[in-house]
Amino acid sequence: MKKLFPSLAVAGAFVAGTNMVSAKVAAVTMLVQDAAPESEAGFTQILKEQFIQGGAGFMGIVLLCLILGLAVAIERIIYLNMASTNTTKLKQQVEDALASGGVEAAKEVCRNTKGPVASIYYQGLDRAGESIESAEKAVVAYGGVQMGQLEKNVSWLSLFIAVAPMLGFMGTVIGMIQAFQKIAAVGNLSASLIAGDIQVALLTTVFGLITAIILQIFYNYIIAKIDSIVNDMEDSSITLIDMLVDHKK
Secondary structure, eight states: OTTHHHHHHHHHHHHHHHHHHHHHHHHHHHHHHHHHHHHHHHHHHHHHHHHHHTOHHHHHHHHHHHHHHHHHHHHHHHHHHHHOOOHHHHHHHHHHHHHHHHHHHHHHHHHTSOSHHHHHHHHHHHTTTTOHHHHHHHHHHHHHHHHHHHTTTHHHHHHHHHHHHHHHHHHHHHHHHHHHHHHHHHSSOOHHHHHHHHHHHHHHHHHHHHHHHHHHHHHHHHHHHHHHHHHHHHHHHHHHHHHHHHHHO
16 A cells, blocks of 8 residues: 555656646647737738838839839740740641641641741741742741740849849948938937938848849749740751751652
8 A cells, every 4th residue: 555655646646747738738739829810910010011111212113123023024934835835746747747738738737836836837838849948047037036036025024133132232322321420410329329220221132132032033934944945946947947858859
């Protein structure tokens, strides 16, 4: 019996401790769940407040760069996705049409297919009746035109990427100038006196860099997409000339 009482006491303490820990974990979980919406709302509210504190002048221009840059990026992405073509399937269809129905049948296949590759095929086939050299020149010339269409407005996106952080840095410089002007006017260095100006100065830089980073991601995707389409155009041009040479034999 003497050994039984200590064992029961230890077991009771263990159970009580376990219950207390469980209760604390449950309480903490409820507090986290209750505080989650508030923290999310607080982050959004803090972001808005920080944007407003940055000043309407520079922050508004940075926001405009972001909006215009995103508009250009979305337009280019939609255009490039619509310009993408299954070149392997198109090559096979044009080759089969040349073998069965001649140049006119191949041109009809190109008319019914969207994208720059199909347009290049059509231009080469349209000059196939003159000579292989004429068809090759037409393909090269029209390929340059299609490349210009693919790269349209991309320079504006690169401009916004460069301008946004520059505007942020300019806001930072102006904020620091205002802070030093206050120090010179008062005659002593007080943290509370210049803290607001320094905060505004740093906020403009932060939002300018965020804008540039977001647009840079879209820019790299667009450039990679253009390179992929251009490579398909060059490969398809060579294949078309080879098909015309074989057809002439």
